[in-house]
Amino acid sequence: AKVGGRNQLRFFDPSMTRDLVRKKEIETELRSAILRDELSIFFQPIVDLKTGRIRTFEALVRWFHPEKGELRPDEFIPVAEETGVIITLGNWITAQAAKAAAQWPDDVTLAVNLSPLQIRAPGAALGILNALRDAGLPPHRLELEVTESLFMDDSENTARFMQELSAAGVNFALDDFGTGYSSLGYINNFPFKKIKVDRSFVSGPHIGRKSDAIIRAVAEMGSTLEMEIVAEGLETVEQVQAVSAAGCTLGQGYYFSRAVPDFLAAMLLAQERDG
Ligand code: C2E
Ligand code: CA
Ligand code: CA
Ligand code: CA
Numbered sequence: 047a048k049v050g051g052r053n054q055l056r057f058f059d060p061s062m063t064r065d066l067v068r069k070k071e072i073e074t075e076l077r078s079a080i081l082r083d084e085l086s087i088f089f090q091p092i093v094d095l096k097t098g099r100i101r102t103f104e105a106l107v108r109w110f111h112p113e114k115g116e117l118r119p120d121e122f123i124p125v126a127e128e129t130g131v132i133i134t135l136g137n138w139i140t141a142q143a144a145k146a147a148a149q150w151p152d153d154v155t156l157a158v159n160l161s162p163l164q165i166r167a168p169g170a171a172l173g174i175l176n177a178l179r180d181a182g183l184p185p186h187r188l189e190l191e192v193t194e195s196l197f198m199d200d201s202e203n204t205a206r207f208m209q210e211l212s213a214a215g216v217n218f219a220l221d222d223f224g225t226g227y228s229s230l231g232y233i234n235n236f237p238f239k240k241i242k243v244d245r246s247f248v249s250g251p252h253i254g255r256k257s258d259a260i261i262r263a264v265a266e267m268g269s270t271l272e273m274e275i276v277a278e279g280l281e282t283v284e285q286v287q288a289v290s291a292a293g294c295t296l297g298q299g300y301y302f303s304r305a306v307p308d309f310l311a312a313m314l315l316a317q318e319r320d321g
Contacts, residue, residue, distance in 0.1 A: 069125055072121070072122050072125045073125055073129045073131065075111070076109075076122060076125065076126055076129075077134075079109060079111075080134070080135065080138050084109055084110050084111060084112070085107060085108065085109050085110075085135075085138070086107075086110070086142075086307065087105050087106070087107055087108070087139060087142050087143050087146065087308065088105075088106050088107075088108050088305035088306060088307055089103035089104065089105060089106070089143075089146070089307075089308060089310075090103065090106055090298060090304065090305035090306070091298070091302055091303050091311075091314065092104060092157065092276060092296050092297070092298045093296065093297050093298070093302050094295070094296060095277075095286070095289070095290045095294060095295060095296060095297050096290075096295070100154060100314060100315060100318060101154065101155065101296060102154065102156070102157050102189065102296075103147070103150070103155075103156060103157065103311050104157040104158075104191070104298065104305070105139060105142075105143035105156060105157065105158050105159070106119065106159075106305045107119050107123070107135075107139055108305075109122055123161070126161075127161050127162075127163055132161045132163050132164060133163060133164055133167055136160070136161060136164040137173060137177065139158065140158055140177045141177045141180065141181065144177055144178055144180075144181035144183040144188070145181045145183075146308040146311070147181070147183050147187060147188075148181050148183045149312060150311075151315060151319065152187070154187075154315060155187045155188070155189055155217075156183065156187060156188055157189040157190075157191050157219065158188065158189070158190055158191065159190075159191045159192075159221065160190045160191065160192050160196075162192075162195055162196045162198070162199065165196070165203065165204060165207045166199075166200065166203065170207060171206075171207050171210040171211050171214075172210075174188075174190075174211065174216070175211070175214055175216075184215070185211070185214045185216045186215040186216070186217070188217070189216070189217045189218065189219050189239070189240065190211070190216060190217070190218050190219070191218075191219045191221040191242065192218060192219070192220065192221060193221045193222050193225075193226065194220070194222075194225075194226035194227065194229060194232060195226070197232055197236075204236075205235075205236065208236055209237075212237045217239040217240070218236070218237060218238050218239060219238065219239065219240035219241070219242055219276070220232065220233065220238045220240070220241050220242065221242045222242065222244045223241045223242055223243050223244055223264070224243060224244045224246070224247055224260065224264075225244045225246065233271070233273075238273060239273060239274065240273060240274045240275070240276055240296075241264060241268060241273055241274075241275050241276065242276040242278050242298075243261060243264055243275060243276065243277050243278060243294070244278060244279075245278040245279020245299070246279075247260060247261055247277075248261075248277055248278070248279050248280060248285050248288075248289060248299075249279065252284055252285070252288070253284075253285060253288040253289070253292075258288060258292060261275075261277065261288075261289060261292040262293060265292050265293030265294050265295075266293060268293070268295075269293065274295045274296055275293070275294045275295060275296070276294065276295075276296040276297065276298060277289035277294040277296070277297050277298070277299075278298050279298070279299045280297045280298065280299030280300070280301045280302065281299055281300045282301060283301065285299075285301065286301055
């Protein structure tokens with residue numbers, strides 16, 4: 047082939063080749079990363095905005111690559127989803143996180159992110175319950191964070207999955223709220239206990255007038271429907287005050303803490319209970 051029109055140029059774009067090579071590399075290496083002990087789970091606190099106490103830790107995966115250094119989940123989770131590696135990876139994450147959480151006080155819950163592909167595997171719900179049993183974590187202490195993308199392909203299967211786990215006591219949170227479409231339908235039809243308002247609503251040093259009105263409306267709906275509203279991405283005291291005033295009950299973000307390793311999470315909890 048020769049370099050002809052504009053459209054063909056992209057075949058020779060070196061940055062695109064680099065992206066493909068990098069993706070292929072990530073796929074291959076991700077498969078062995080678990081065995082080589084390169085992945086670990088970090089925990090970010092979700093704080094009660096009234097009392098300041100930690101109510102939940104969200105499990106966030108980290109990959110410490112021997113050559114590439116620390117890789118962010120945004121770099122490898124999408125690859126894991128495209129290649130199906132997310133199923134193995136997701137099982138591992140749930141099992142590891144549940145083991146750590148079983149050491150925390152009874153009133154502290156664990157939040158785990160779930161990719162759509164993970165629930166399509168047959169026996170997915172049972173697999174999660176088995177992982178909890180093995181770790182000694184009661185189902186009511188697990189919250190699964192899902193996004194609206196979960197409902198795109200097979201909402202019947204999704205409904206069955208959620209019903210099965212809800213019946214066992216597992217709770218669900220709707221993640222990245224406000225970034226997708228028809229969210230209200232999902233809230234109406236599926237058993238969500240929490241809504242996490244996406245951090246794009248609180249970005250910047252202050253909260254804009256529009257975002258503030260939206261957060262207020264969501265918080266109002268939350269209190270009527272007895273759902274908790276989590277404000278994500280809180281970085282400044284002004285943001286914390288604004289979302290509290292708007293009626294959010296829970297907050298998460300660098301203002302409180304970044305995601306930390308399991309021993310630090312346990313230390314934060316111990317500190318809280320001492321003083
Ligand atoms: P997410 O579920 O929305 O997680 C919140 C992300 O926001 C985390 O990024 C967290 O570190 C970051 N964050 C928290 N507070 C702040 C803040 O105050 N300011 C800013 N700028 N960022 C904040 P992280 O850990 O890089 O994860 C990115 C995404 O990757 C997650 O978004 C989630 O969609 C996905 N992910 C992470 N861990 C897992 C996992 O174990 N399984 C699955 N399926 N997805 C995961
Ligand atoms: Ca999340
Ligand atoms: Ca989120
Ligand atoms: Ca996200």
